[in-house]
Amino acid sequence: xxxxxxxxxxxxxxxxxxxxxxxxxxxxxxxxxxxxxxxxxxxxxxxxxxxxxxxxxxxxxxxxxxxxxxxxxxxxxxxxxxxxxxxxxxxxxxxxxxxxxxxxxxxxxxxxxxxxxxxxxxxxxxxxxxxxxxxxxxxxxxxxxxxxxxxxxxxxxxxxxxxxxxxxxxxxxxxxxxxxxxxxxxxxxxxxxxxxxxxxxxxxxxxxxxxxxxxxxxxxxxxxxxxxxxxxxxxxxxxxxxxxxxx
Ligand SMILES: *C/C=C(C)/C=C/C=C(C)/C=C/C1=C(C)CCCC1(C)C
Numbered sequence: 001x002x003x004x005x006x007x008x009x010x011x012x013x014x015x016x017x018x019x020x021x022x023x024x025x026x027x028x029x030x031x032x033x034x035x036x037x038x039x040x041x042x043x044x045x046x047x048x049x050x051x052x053x054x055x056x057x058x059x060x061x062x063x064x065x066x067x068x069x070x071x072x073x074x075x076x077x078x079x080x081x082x083x084x085x086x087x088x089x090x091x092x093x094x095x096x097x098x099x100x101x102x103x104x105x106x107x108x109x110x111x112x113x114x115x116x117x118x119x120x121x122x123x124x125x126x127x128x129x130x131x132x133x134x135x136x137x138x139x140x141x142x143x144x145x146x147x148x149x150x151x152x153x154x155x156x157x158x159x160x161x162x163x164x165x166x167x168x169x170x171x172x173x174x175x176x177x178x179x180x181x182x183x184x185x186x187x188x189x190x191x192x193x194x195x196x197x198x199x200x201x202x203x204x205x206x207x208x209x210x211x212x213x214x215x216x217x218x219x220x221x222x223x224x225x226x227x228x229x230x231x232x233x234x235x236x237x238x239x240x241x242x243x244x245x246x247x
């Protein structure tokens with residue numbers, strides 16, 4: 001029998017996946033409270049961005065609540081809940097790019113292209129992960145590659161494409177620095193997800209990693225990226241206020 005850390009939510013002490021579902025929920029919830037409260041302190045032009053930051057972590061908190069339950073009662077990966085969460089939160093992260101770059105001239109088309117790329121990335125990932133009952137490697141790899149095309153588009157935009165150019169034309173140093181920070185999150189933080197995906201049945205790492213360990217990668221990456229994105233936005237708002245005060 002496993003030693004239970006907390007019986008009511010069935011978290012064994014030796015199950016890091018269950019533990020990260022539990023702490024992930026807590027962290028997302030705390031981050032939302034922080035972003036919603038701090039929203040009142042920042043300059044008016046950043047309030048929508050702060051609201052979106054709180055929504056991203058808030059939507060994730062609700063999903064973590066249910067995913068933790070799903071995992072601890074079935075000991076299986078909550079694939080559908082995970083992709084519903086991402087389908088709501090990743091487009092909101094694309095919206096953050098747009099909101100921050102709007103003063104620099106970003107058009108709605110810029111946002112929709114990012115959102116379309118994120119939807120391609122997530123729908124392909126869902127098919128690759130959720131519709132592979134036999135653990136077929138060909139299936140996992142093919143949909144993983146299609147998904148990566150969407151990822152690469154967003155990465156390209158942030159580092160060399162439209163997002164980068166808009167940031168370069170911005171006259172606000174806080175926005176320039178913030179977009180650069182988001183670009184790093186997309187490059188490093190988002191790259192954790194494909195590693196988790198490869199642990200799924202049929203994935204390139206499925207011989208090395210346990211299938212459930214995919215949740216460990218996703219949970220850690222979610223905390224880094226969702227809370228991180230929000231903190232970057234908050235940092236921009238705070239830095240901008242300071243430069244006003246100095247001027
Ligand atoms: C808050 C949730 C976030 C930021 C989720 C991001 C997810 C990804 C960047 C997923 C990427 C994937 C690939 C690039 C290929 C394999 C399939 C995915 C969906 C795991």
